Amino acid sequence: MIASIILVILLSHTIESSKFTIPEATIHDIQAAFNQNKLTSKELVEFYIQRIRKLNPIYRSLIEVSPDAVHLAEIADQQRKNKDPISRFGLHGIPVLVKDNIATKDKLNTTAGSYALLNSVVPRDAGVVKKLRESGAIILGKASMTEWAAFRSSLLPSGWNARTKQAVNPYVATLDPCGSSTGSAISVATNMVTVSLGTETDGSILCPSNANSVVGIKPTVGLTSRAGVIPISPRQDTVGPMCRTVADAVYVLDAIVGFDKNDAVATKKALKYIPKGGYLKHLKLGGLKGKRLGIMRAYPYFGFSNDTKTLNMFEKHFNILRQNGAILVENLEIINFDHIISMFSSQDIALSAEFKLALNAYLKKLVTSPVRSLADVIAFNKKHVDLERIDDYPQDVFLAAQKTNGIAKLEKEALMNLTKASKYGFEKLMNDNKLDALVTPYFDASSVLAIGGYPGINVPAGYDKNGGPYGICFGGLKGSEPTLIEIAYGFEQTTNFRKPPANKNHV
Numbered sequence: 001m002i003a004s005i006i007l008v009i010l011l012s013h014t015i016e017s018s019k020f021t022i023p024e025a026t027i028h029d030i031q032a033a034f035n036q037n038k039l040t041s042k043e044l045v046e047f048y049i050q051r052i053r054k055l056n057p058i059y060r061s062l063i064e065v066s067p068d069a070v071h072l073a074e075i076a077d078q079q080r081k082n083k084d085p086i087s088r089f090g091l092h093g094i095p096v097l098v099k100d101n102i103a104t105k106d107k108l109n110t111t112a113g114s115y116a117l118l119n120s121v122v123p124r125d126a127g128v129v130k131k132l133r134e135s136g137a138i139i140l141g142k143a144s145m146t147e148w149a150a151f152r153s154s155l156l157p158s159g160w161n162a163r164t165k166q167a168v169n170p171y172v173a174t175l176d177p178c179g180s181s182t183g184s185a186i187s188v189a190t191n192m193v194t195v196s197l198g199t200e201t202d203g204s205i206l207c208p209s210n211a212n213s214v215v216g217i218k219p220t221v222g223l224t225s226r227a228g229v230i231p232i233s234p235r236q237d238t239v240g241p242m243c244r245t246v247a248d249a250v251y252v253l254d255a256i257v258g259f260d261k262n263d264a265v266a267t268k269k270a271l272k273y274i275p276k277g278g279y280l281k282h283l284k285l286g287g288l289k290g291k292r293l294g295i296m297r298a299y300p301y302f303g304f305s306n307d308t309k310t311l312n313m314f315e316k317h318f319n320i321l322r323q324n325g326a327i328l329v330e331n332l333e334i335i336n337f338d339h340i341i342s343m344f345s346s347q348d349i350a351l352s353a354e355f356k357l358a359l360n361a362y363l364k365k366l367v368t369s370p371v372r373s374l375a376d377v378i379a380f381n382k383k384h385v386d387l388e389r390i391d392d393y394p395q396d397v398f399l400a401a402q403k404t405n406g407i408a409k410l411e412k413e414a415l416m417n418l419t420k421a422s423k424y425g426f427e428k429l430m431n432d433n434k435l436d437a438l439v440t441p442y443f444d445a446s447s448v449l450a451i452g453g454y455p456g457i458n459v460p461a462g463y464d465k466n467g468g469p470y471g472i473c474f475g476g477l478k479g480s481e482p483t484l485i486e487i488a489y490g491f492e493q494t495t496n497f498r499k500p501p502a503n504k505n506h507v
Contacts, residue, residue, distance in 0.1 A: 019038055020033045020038040020039045022039075022044065022047050022048075022191070023191040023500065024191065024244065024500060025194075026244070026245055026247060026248055027090055027091070027094055027194065027195065027247070027248050027251045028247065030044065030093075030094060030194065031090065031092075031094075034080060034093060040073070040077045041073035041074075041076040041077050041080075041093035041094075041095075041138065042070060042073040042074050042077055044073065044093070044094075044095060044194075045069050045070055045072075045073040045095055045138060045140065046070065046073075048095055048140060048192055048193055048194075049065060049069070049070075049140075051190075051191065051192050052065060052141075052192050055190055055192055056192065058168065059167060059168045059170055059186050059187075059190060060144055060159075060164045060165055060166060060167045060168060060183075061143060061144050061167055061182070061183035061184075061185075061186035061187040061190070061192065062097065062141050062142065062143060062144060062164075062183060062187060062192065063100050063109075063111070063113065063141070063142045063143065063144045063161075063163055063164050063183070064100075064108050064109060064141050064142045065140065065141040066104075066106060066107065066108055066139055066140060066141050067107050068106060068107060069095065069138055069139070069140050069141070072138045072139070073093065073095075073138055076092060076093035076136060076138060077093070079092070079093075079136070080092070080093060086134075086135075086136045087136065089135045089136045089255070090135070090251045090254070090255070090280075091132065091135040091136055091137040091251060091252065091255050092135065092136030092137070093136060093137075093138065094136075094137050094138065094194050094195065095137075095138045095139075095140040095193050095194050096132055096137045096138065096139060096140060096193065096194065096195050096196060096197065096252070097140050097141055097142070097143045097183070097184060097187050097188075097192075097193045097195075097196040097197070098126075098128075098129060098132075098139060098142060098143065098184075098196070098197045099142070099143050099145050099181050099183070099184050099196070099197055099198050099199055100112060100113055100142040100143060100144060100145050100161075100163075100183070101145060101149060101199060101229055101230035102126045102128065102129060102142075102197060102199065102228065102229050102230075102239065103122035103124070103125060103126040103129065103228035103229070103230075104122070104125055104126070104129050104139055104142070105122055105123075105124050105125045105129075106139065108139070108141065108142050109142070110122050110142070110230070111163065112145065112147060112148050112149060112161075112230045113144060113145050113146070113147035113148065113161025113162060113163050113164065114147050114148060114152075114161065114162060114163070114377070114388070115162050115163065115380075115384060115387055115388060116370060116371050116376075116377045116380040116381065116388075117230075117369065117370070117371065118163075118370075119368075119370070120366050120368060120369035120370065120371075121366060121367040121368045121369070122228060122366060122367065123365055123366065123367055124228065124262075125228060126225070126227060126228025126229055126239075127224075127225025127226070127227040127228055127260035127262055127263055127267075128197060128224055128225055128228075128229075128239050128256040129228065130260075131225075131255055131256045131258065132197075132255060132256065135255040137255065140193050141193075143181070143182075143183030143184040143187055143196055143198075144159070144161060144163075144164040144167050144182060144183030145159075145161060145179065145180045145181060145182055145183055145184075146158050146159055146160060146161065146179030146180035146182060146204075147160065147161035147162060148230075148398075149179075149180040149199065149201065149204060149230070149232055150179055150180045150204070151201075151232050151351075151355060151397050151398075151401075152381075152393070152395050152397055152398050153393040153394055153395055153396060153397055153398075154396055154397055155392070155393050155394065155396075156393045157176075157393075158176050158177060158178045158179035158180070158182060158207075158208075159176075159177040159178070159179050159182035159183070159186075159208075160393070162387060162388045162389065164183075167182045167183055167186055168186070169186070169211060169212060169468075170186055170189055170190045170212065170501040171189075171212065171213060171463070171467055171468060171469050171501050171502075172466055172467050172468045175211065175468050176211060177208060177211055177212060178203075178207035178208040178210065178211035178212070178443075179204060179207065179208060180199075180204040180208075181198025181199060181200070181204045181205050181208050181216075181242060182208050183196075184196035184197060184198040184208065184242045185198070185208035185209055185211070185212040185214050185216070185242050186208075186212055188212075188214050188242055188243055188244055189212045189213055189214050189244070189500070189501060190500075190501060191500065194243075194248070195241060195242070195243045195248050195249075195251075195252050196241070196242045196243070197239060197240070197241060197242065197252070197256070198216065198239070198240060198241075198242045199226075199229055199237060199238065199239050199240075200218045200237070200238055200240065200446075200450070201232040201233055201236045201237050201351070201450065202236065202347070202446055202447055202450035202451075203443050203446035203447070203450070205217070205218045205238075205240050205242060205458075206218055206443040206446050206449075206456055206458045206471075206473060207442075207443040207446065208242070209242055209443075209458040209471060210442045210443045210458050210469070210470060210471035210473075211469060212469060213460045213463075213469035213471070213498050213499070213501075214242055214243060214244055214460065214498075215241075215242070215243050215244065215245060215246050215248070215249045215457070215458065215459055215460070215488070215492070215498075216240065216241070216242045216249070216457070216458045217240045217241050217242075217249050217250075217253055217455070217456075217457050217481070218238060218240050218446075218449065218455055218456045218457070218458075219238050219239070219240045219253065219257070219455050219481060220238070220270060220273055220453060220454065220455045220478045220479055220480075220481065221235070221236060221237070221238045221266065221270075221453030221478075222238075222263075222266030222267055222269050222270035222453070223238070223257050223267075223270045223273060223274070223455075223479075223481070224238060224239040224240065224253075224256050224257055224267075225239070225256075225258075225260035225262065225263040225266075225267050226238070226239060226263050226266070227260050227262030227263040228262070230359070230362055231355070231358035231359060231361075231362055232351060232354070232355050232358065232359075233350070233351050233354040233355065233358065234266070234354065234358055235350070235354060235415075235453070236351070236450050236451070236453065238453070239256065240253070241253055241256075244498065245492065245498075246283070246457070246459065246485065246488050246489045246492045247280075247283050247489070249457075250279045250280055250282070250283055250485055250489075251280070253279055253481070254278045254279050254280060257270075257274050257279075258271070258274065259271055270479070272479070273478065273479030273481070275482050279481065279482060279485055282482045282483075282485040282486050282489070283485065283486075283489050284486050284489065284490065285489075285490070285493055286324070286325065286490060287485075287486030287487055287488075287489050287490030288321060288324040288325050288326040288486075288487060288490035288491060288494070289324065289325030289326070289490075290325060290326075290327065291325075291326045291327065291436040291437065291483070291486070291487050291490075292326075292327045292329055292433070292434055292435050292436045293321060293326050293327065293328055293329065293435065293436065293437050293438075293439050293474075293487070294329050294330075294332055294429065294430070294433060294435040294437070294438045294439060295318065295328050295329065295330045295332075295439055296330075296332050296334075296438070296440075297311060297330065299334065299337065300341075300444075301341065301344070301444065301445060301447060301448050302334065302425075302426070302429070302438065302440070302445060302448055303438075303440060303444075304440070304441055304444075305444075310441050313441075313462075313464075313470075314441055314461075314472070317461060317472055320491070320494060320495060321439070321491070324490060324491075324494050326487075328439075329433055329435060332429060332433060334425060334428075334429055335424075335428075336424070337425075340420075340421050340424060340425040341421075343417035343418065343420060343421040344418075344421060344447055344451065346413070346414035346415070346417040346418050346421075347414075347418060347447065347450070347451055349410060349411060349414035350411055350414040350415050350418060352397075352400050352401045352404050353401070353404040353405075353406065353407055353408075353411045354407075355374075355401045356374050356401045356402060356404050357406065357407075359373075359374050359377075360372075360373045360374055363376070363377075374398065374401060374402050375402060377398065378395060378398050378399065378402060381395050381398070418451045418452075421451060421452075422451055422452030422454075425448070426438070426448050426449075426452055426454065426475075426477075427452070427477065430476070430477050431477075435476075436476065436480070436483050436487065437474040437475060437476045437480070437483065437484055437487050438474070438475045438476070439472065439473070439474060440472075440473045440475065441470070441472065441473070442470055442471060442473070443458060443471070443473060444473070445473055445475050448475065449475045452478075453478060454475060454476065454477060454478055454480075455475070455476055455478070455479075455480060455481050455484060456473050456474065456475040456476070456484070457473065457474050457475075457484050457485070457487075457488040458471040458472070458473045459471055459472055459473075459474070459488050459491055459492050459497075460492075460497045460498035461495070461497055462497050463497075463499075467502070472491070474487045474488055474491075
């Protein structure tokens with residue numbers, strides 16, 4: 001069901017004492033190596049730290065490495081030796097990177113890439129970090145990101161933040177690495193960590209997964225806790241895994257879903273979506289068989305925009321889906337499409353007001369912080385123009401948000417528009433045609449999925465003539481993760497498109 005253990009001994013990237021090849025190893029492979037005494041968590045963490053020292057100056061995908069990581073690995077090794085119950089968990093002893101907007105109550109900073117939050121102290125671990133630790137995972141460090149999750153400036157490049165500067169796509173350095181979970185994707189792609197967590201408001205997991213040839217799961221909003229995550233919008237924010245394989249992503253998803261008293265309303269509402277026995281049982285070979293997959297060749301956002309180049313590129317993928325038993329449902333229509341798409345513009349109005357409210361609430365809860373409000377962050381940036389490169393990347397998005405005054409008439413209308421766009425657009429399309437998933441290229445459906453809180457999975461789908469990666473996205477209705485996992489895993493296992501970056505620095 002899951003890829004079998006890799007037992008090959010290679011000269012490069014092999015820890016001499018363990019005789020186990022770490023790069024590209026899956027969680028399943030690593031756990032097998034642990035159990036066969038071919039690898040320890042300490043060796044694994046030390047390997048990644050060594051690799052980070054070598055590669056991070058090139059790719060700038062990590063902001064900080066935890067000074068406690070090796071010690072935590074030693075504890076994990078002792079737990080395994082003692083047959084502690086926690087050592088039975090799939091993530092036990094596995095190093096995980098979390099995006100720099102996800103709080104950790106340890107020696108790591110949580111800054112969203114900004115100097116404004118450096119040395120601030122969070123009250124507790126983020127909900128998802130607490131669950132990771134309870135599963136025995138080791139927090140290796142913080143992944144770099146587009147500063148403030150791309151919500152500071154309309155001119156900010158994807159993957160840039162003041163603390164680590166510009167992240168670099170490991171496949172083609174001149175390509176956009178996408179964001180805002182840039183470092184989470186790059187670090188996994190370049191084997192600087194086993195698995196990682198990203199966050200998404202609109203595209204921030206799906207887009208960097210597409211650009212860096214990794215699997216990204218954007219969960220249904222509320223399935224994973226957002227407590228302790230530097231927010232943009234509680235209505236759209238979600239936390240999800242970014243990994244090299246669908247199976248690894250599912251291991252992580254299994255660990256982080258569930259109720260959190262600090263995000264009680266959303267996580268309680270989403271409990272009904274979590275399958276009994278978890279998600280791993282949905283890693284099925286032949287998962288595509290009988291699945292009804294919607295293909296909209298002519299429509300933007302929902303499909304392929306009648307783009308000849310993209311359609312030609314994906315024709316082979318359509319054939320693969322058909323050959324593996326999927327039912328492709330085409331010639332679909334969305335009634336009043338132009339009107340529905342016009343309502344998408346309401347997202348900016350809603351997010352701007354939601355961001356100010358949510359960020360102010362987050363900052364007020366910090367134990368200590370140089371800034372306590374959006375206004376304070378704006379003032380910090382004005383005071384530190386060079387440090388934050390404000391002249392190059394002005395804080396226009398911040399300033400627009402600061403001008404808002406709660407959820408007033410304009411914002412209420414915007415929110416109503418987004419609800420209608422979801423109900424009469426995506427939901428109607430899925431329900432009327434009895435679709436299991438909508439198939440879209442790259443991350444093109446991110447806004448469709450974002451405004452309604454719907455899940456999506458991006459899977460590596462190939463490389464263009466210049467070596468640039470691209471992915472395929474399977475999106476579904478709320479709570480459809482089990483079905484989406486079957487589809488994504490079925491596609492991945494049939495195609496195995498993903499390959500590590502062919503870079504001299506990896507040799």
